[in-house]
Amino acid sequence: FEEEHDNNNNDYYKVPYGYDDERGLNHEKIFSHGPKFESKDMKHECDEFVFEDQIDFVKAMIMDGENLEQDQTRIQESKSDLEKQLQEDRKTLPIYQYRDALLQAVSDHQVLVIVGETGSGKTTQIPQYLHEAGYTKRGKIGCTQPRRVAAMSVATRVSKELGVKLGHEVGYSIRFEDCTSEKTVLKYMTDGMLLREFLGEPDLASYSVVMIDEAHERTVSTDILFGLVKDIARFRPDLKLLISSATLDAEKFSDFFDSAPIFKIPGRRYPVEIHYTKAPEADYLDAAIVTALQIHATQPPGDGDILVFLTGQEDIETAGEALKHRMRGLGMKIPELIICPIYANLPTELQSKIFEPTPEGARKVVLATNIAETSLTIDGIKYVIDPGFCKMKSYNPRTGMESLLVRPISKASANQRAGRSGRTGPGKCFRLYTAYNYYQDLEDNSVPEIQLTNLANVVLTLMSLGIHDLVNFDFMDPPPSETVIKALEMLYALGALNSDGELTKIGRKMAEFPIDPMLSKMIVASDKYKCSDEIITIAAMLSVGNSIFYRPPKDKLVYADNARKSFHEGNVGDHIALLNIYTSWKDTGFDSEWCYDNYIQFRSMKRARDIRDQLQGLLERVEIQISSNSQDFDAIKKAITSGFFLHSARLYNSGLPSSSLYRTVKHPHTVHIHPTSGLAKEFLPRWVIYNELVLTSKEYMRQVTQVKPEWLNEIAPHYYQLKKV
Ligand code: CDP
Numbered sequence: 001f002e003e004e005h006d007n008n009n010n011d012y013y014k015v016p017y018g019y020d021d022e023r024g025l026n027h028e029k030i031f032s033h034g035p036k037f038e039s040k041d042m043k044h045e046c047d048e049f050v051f052e053d054q055i056d057f058v059k060a061m062i063m064d065g066e067n068l069e070q071d072q073t074r075i076q077e078s079k080s081d082l083e084k085q086l087q088e089d090r091k092t093l094p095i096y097q098y099r100d101a102l103l104q105a106v107s108d109h110q111v112l113v114i115v116g117e118t119g120s121g122k123t124t125q126i127p128q129y130l131h132e133a134g135y136t137k138r139g140k141i142g143c144t145q146p147r148r149v150a151a152m153s154v155a156t157r158v159s160k161e162l163g164v165k166l167g168h169e170v171g172y173s174i175r176f177e178d179c180t181s182e183k184t185v186l187k188y189m190t191d192g193m194l195l196r197e198f199l200g201e202p203d204l205a206s207y208s209v210v211m212i213d214e215a216h217e218r219t220v221s222t223d224i225l226f227g228l229v230k231d232i233a234r235f236r237p238d239l240k241l242l243i244s245s246a247t248l249d250a251e252k253f254s255d256f257f258d259s260a261p262i263f264k265i266p267g268r269r270y271p272v273e274i275h276y277t278k279a280p281e282a283d284y285l286d287a288a289i290v291t292a293l294q295i296h297a298t299q300p301p302g303d304g305d306i307l308v309f310l311t312g313q314e315d316i317e318t319a320g321e322a323l324k325h326r327m328r329g330l331g332m333k334i335p336e337l338i339i340c341p342i343y344a345n346l347p348t349e350l351q352s353k354i355f356e357p358t359p360e361g362a363r364k365v366v367l368a369t370n371i372a373e374t375s376l377t378i379d380g381i382k383y384v385i386d387p388g389f390c391k392m393k394s395y396n397p398r399t400g401m402e403s404l405l406v407r408p409i410s411k412a413s414a415n416q417r418a419g420r421s422g423r424t425g426p427g428k429c430f431r432l433y434t435a436y437n438y439y440q441d442l443e444d445n446s447v448p449e450i451q452l453t454n455l456a457n458v459v460l461t462l463m464s465l466g467i468h469d470l471v472n473f474d475f476m477d478p479p480p481s482e483t484v485i486k487a488l489e490m491l492y493a494l495g496a497l498n499s500d501g502e503l504t505k506i507g508r509k510m511a512e513f514p515i516d517p518m519l520s521k522m523i524v525a526s527d528k529y530k531c532s533d534e535i536i537t538i539a540a541m542l543s544v545g546n547s548i549f550y551r552p553p554k555d556k557l558v559y560a561d562n563a564r565k566s567f568h569e570g571n572v573g574d575h576i577a578l579l580n581i582y583t584s585w586k587d588t589g590f591d592s593e594w595c596y597d598n599y600i601q602f603r604s605m606k607r608a609r610d611i612r613d614q615l616q617g618l619l620e621r622v623e624i625q626i627s628s629n630s631q632d633f634d635a636i637k638k639a640i641t642s643g644f645f646l647h648s649a650r651l652y653n654s655g656l657p658s659s660s661l662y663r664t665v666k667h668p669h670t671v672h673i674h675p676t677s678g679l680a681k682e683f684l685p686r687w688v689i690y691n692e693l694v695l696t697s698k699e700y701m702r703q704v705t706q707v708k709p710e711w712l713n714e715i716a717p718h719y720y721q722l723k724k725v
């Protein structure tokens with residue numbers, strides 16, 4: 001249910017980026033090809049950024065000077081001293097001086113809107129202050145984050161500050177991973193998880209405080225939570241509600257929560273110089289890489305790290321490889337550059353790298369999705385490179401098509417990004433677009449996600465909470481009515497709602513699974529085909545996203561492709577291939593060597609196993625027996641079809657030999673099989689169902705399996721009729 005808000009499941013297919021051109025290796029050429037910057041608007045930007053809080057700025061400088069001394073002595077200190085040090089560090093955060101005033105405000109008001117710059121200490125400190133003030137004696141303090149990585153990393157940090165083991169007093173809960181215990185009183189979680197907690201505890205009785213953090217992100221789950229918590233606050237006067245946000249646009253939140261007071265934490269900001277390119281950049285990724293290298297080669301190391309905003313995992317991996325490659329080409333001439341990727345699916349053990357201090361004489365370059373815009377605070381950044389794009393959902397309610405698109409960011413985002421460079425000292429931001437673009441083309445604010453996405457999932461959850469009247473639900477910004485109608489139609493088609501719009505038994509079961517309705521329908525339907533064992537494996541593998549296969553360097557690519565083909569033997573389709581991979585791995589006793597030999601990512605497989613375990617637990621809850629039918633591929637495919645019959649396509653006879661065009665059945669338009677599909681190009685099936693569509697240069701179906709047309713009619717007679725010939 002929880003969404004990945006930096007949308008980086010590799011969803012965006014792009015032709016591998018070729019960096020092995022002649023300019024990759026040549027020091028001179030790197031710099032002659034780089035983007036040309038101008039800063040003619042700098043003065044104006046400085047007005048916006050710099051002179052706002054002169055006094056705070058000076059104060060902050062003094063505090064930072066002290067910090068530095070403390071940092072240096074810290075290295076020799078023992079663990080308990082380190083804990084002491086963390087306590088000292090807490091006092092240097094901007095929020096610290098407002099601790100008492102904040103506690104007073106919370107005590108005086110039931111609902112409080114809190115605004116403060118990223119890095120001021122809202123997420124890590126406020127729950128601790130409330131804990132220290134005794135709020136946890138009456139119940140838990142819950143704090144929501146739009147992103148998994150943020151929930152985990154913040155909980156880790158806070159557990160260190162409190163000197164407790166993660167999962168004890170401080171824990172986190174994200175989809176498919178619950179790191180909390182009986183003891184947990186400070187609970188960080190994704191907004192989607194809190195939404196699901198309403199299913200078991202509609203009044204959130206076990207909480208004394210709920211903090212909806214990063215409210216400005218306006219994810220669907222956060223938007224729905226707004227309506228739900230506002231409602232329960234009315235009949236639970238003892239519940240404290242905090243709505244915290246990084247941007248100054250807090251009036252809207254205040255208005256929504258019946259004019260709740262706004263508590264402002266004055267930020268600590270240093271001047272940020274903004275540079276724009278003179279002309280638009282054709283290839284933002286290349287421009288970003290070259291700009292990073294330029295900074296690194298021309299500025300003294302130790303004067304600050306670089307943060308580059310990219311659109312997703314794929315861009316980040318490509319940029320990382322290109323940077324490594326070019327750094328090698330530059331040889332010993334320039335200092336070490338430590339490349340730190342950060343995106344939502346990055347395994348936990350690799351995440352902490354971005355928080356580690358940069359070794360002397362080296363420089364860090366953090367390649368991040370917009371997760372680093374406000375959710376995560378990375379200290380020591382002096383340079384920000386902003387290509388001006390992010391990946392956003394887009395939804396067409398007429399066709400029901402959802403896709404991820406790379407789109408220009410808003411002005412608000414651009415300013416947040418720039419601000420990341422001025423946290424610990426004066427910074428510089430390089431915008432890879434022109435000043436004209438910024439002023440003329442960028443929207444002021446981003447559109448809330450609820451207006452851009454398929455709502456079937458949310459509607460199902462609300463229905464199971466007993467909220468049927470969606471038209472009158474208290475939305476901050478209501479979704480378009482076509483989107484709501486489309487969601488209802490889809491749930492009806494899947495059998496989750498009856499013709500009166502009431503939740504059916506199937507719908508109730510589906511709602512127990514924290515996954516997309518099509519996937520949960522597939523699982524519920526597997527009972528009928530006696531293959532729930534295989535289907536939850538497939539569902540788990542699909543939920544891991546597109547990080548199962550490891551993409552080796554070019555010279556090994558052929559081995560990887562061969563390994564991959566072996567799972568597709570018999571042209572079984574991508575879903576069964578996923579099942580084959582999992583089963584083979586299981587047969588080796590979940591061996592990591594096996595993964596390595598087959599160019600499969602061990603980490604992704606472990607995650608699939610965890611997800612599978614959870615799904616198995618949920619099966620028991622909805623009283624579906626585990627049953628296995630591993631040899632009957634038709635039964636398995638029929639169960640899949642029961643969930644995905646809305647995603648059907650047929651081979652399109654274009655008159656050309658070996659055409660690979662497909663037409664979607666319900667709202668006919670042309671789609672292609674994604675290049676990563678294992679379906680043999682020579683024997684393309686006439687009818688297929690797909691897991692998802694991705695739109696790039698073309699519209700691609702990803703995870704494709706052959707079906708028989710009569711199944712569609714058999715499984716969804718209300719949806720498909722066979723044509724008489
Ligand atoms: O929520 P807000 O942006 O206001 O700040 P925060 O996330 O509470 O971060 C306050 C400080 O905690 C940051 O400046 C970081 O130095 C530190 N922090 C950290 O070291 N590791 C984390 N995972 C999160 C925060």
Ligand code: MG
Nearest residue numbers: 122123374375
């Ligand atoms: Mg925060």
